[in-house]
Amino acid sequence: MVRDAMGFDEYTEAEMKKLKRLMADMRTPLHQSCKAKYSKLFATLTLLQLKATYHWTDRSFDALLHRLEDMLPEGNELPKTTYEAKQIVCPMGLEVKKIDACKNDCILYHDAIQWHVIDSKYASFKDEPRNIRFALSTDGMNPFDNRSSSHSVWPVLLSIYNIPSWLCNRRKYMMMPLLISGPHQPGNDIDVYLRLVVDELKTLWSDGVKVYDGFKRESFKLRAMVLTSITDVLGHRCLSGQSKGEKDCFQCLDDTESLWLNNSKKRVYIRHRRFLSRSHPYRLMKCQFDGTIEKGSAPRHFTGHDVYDQVKDVNVTLGKNKKSALGKRKRKEEEVADKRWKKKSILWELPYWKDLAVRHSIDVMHVTKNVCGSLLGTLLNTKGKSKDHANARADMKDLDIRPELCPEGPSA
Structure with missing residues (x-):
């Protein structure tokens, strides 16, 4: 709104022509013998106001314009169609941006903080709106739909986040730069295969590639980055290198509160009431939960720099020795059993990775399916x-x- 109302110096040459035509229509009389009050612009605006007030259809409004044209003297400036009338009144084409909102009208899903962090820290990347922000996704699948087969395929997908949210996951806006296929899932060694993708992402970030813009008919240097990864729990551990254990929440890390159930033989997360506001009544409920009053506060947020300090000295040799694969793998697991991280992920080689507040996201499909x-x-x-x-x-x-x-x- 501010740009369209005051930013005349930001308009293109074509937009300036439209603005000048708008001012000319404001001074042009509807016909030669017409009073000065009814200019071409004012007459058109008055008719469109009547159309909106009494809910006329475009078809009925077109018919009215044809009749009025016959009634007025020849050479009048009255528009012939509804479309032409709208172009006269609003030629500038005010910029429209669609923003998703919560169905309960409580919040707008408008530009995440992570997006703004990149814009503020890397101004040169922000200045070119055609630069691409990707989401990297991967998951294992069995291509033969046969549980007895151990063959595994891990496609690595890149989704474009510069486009509206309802188009991000359309097939034509996604690309598959890598397909990992073999008798077993790559697991912790997925970094060996991601080397191909990461090297290209580093080039796209630093040097960029020269591409052609078919709309503007010009060449420009395109840059790209990965804004986040989207996986299930298994895929997250493969990408991030985080170990499974007492402190294995992806976001809480050292502040994770978990409990081992001896009978169910599984680990569960506890103390979820910490995330509620201090005045929330659930904090005082005892018998409905675990018999205690929750007085703690929400866990701190670990920034990318905090996590990098934990993983920067973790060195694990990737790959398996065929002769003693099981033995070495077992020893390797024992060595890192008491550590938080199994490896330093290859994604840390991306210059901007430590600046991201949320580097790994759990996909909605798995969460919804499991919870439901x-x-x-x-x-x-x-x-x-x-x-x-x-x-x-x-x-x-x-x-x-x-x-x-x-x-x-x-x-x-």
Whole structure:
């Protein structure tokens, strides 16, 4: 709005011609014997106001314009169609930007902080709006749709984030620079294959490539960067090199609160009420949760520089020795079992990677599927899907939580 209202010095030559035509229409009388009040612009604007007030269709408005043209003297300046009338009133084509909003009208999803961080730190990259910001995604799949087959395929995809959100995941706006195929999943050694992609991304960031803009009919130097990665939990550990253990939350890291369930044989995250506001009533509820009042605050945010300080000295040799692959792999896992990181990810070679607030994101599909599946399975008591089973009740008894739900009888 500010640009269109005051930024005349920013208009192109074509836009300046439109502005001059608008001013000329304001001074042009509707016809030679017309009063000065009804200029071509004012008459058109008045008719469009009537159209909007009484909800006339474009077809009916076109018919009205044709009748008025016959009634007025020859050589009048009245527009012939609705489209022509709109072009007279608003020739400048005010810039329109579509922004997604929450369905509950509580927030606009407008330019994430991560986007602004790159703009503020790397002004030369921001100054060229045609520079591309990618999201890197990867996941394993079985191409033969056969569980008995151990063959694994890991496609690496790049999605363009410069375009509207409803177009980002369209097939024609995605590219697959790498396809990792083999009898086993790459796991921690995925960096060996990502070398090809990372080298090209480093070139796209530093030097750029000369490309042709078909719309403006000019050549320019295109640069690109990876804004974030999007994977499931397994893919995240492969890309980031984070180990599985007590402190394995992707964002909380050292401040992770987890608990091992002896009966269910799994690790779970706890103390989620820390993320609520201090005045939230859930913080004071005891019996509904784990029997305690939550007084802690939300975990601190680990910046990219904080995480880089943890991984910069981690050195792990990638690849497997065929003669003693299992033995070496076991020793390697034992060596890093007490560490937070299995490796220093190859993505840290990207100059901007440590400046990103969120480097790895978990895809919505897996989160939605798992959460929804667990809730429905528990509510419907689906066999093999419900989280309310004998082992879960036994864990609640060990933790002294919700005694009314503890199992009863000899087996308890």
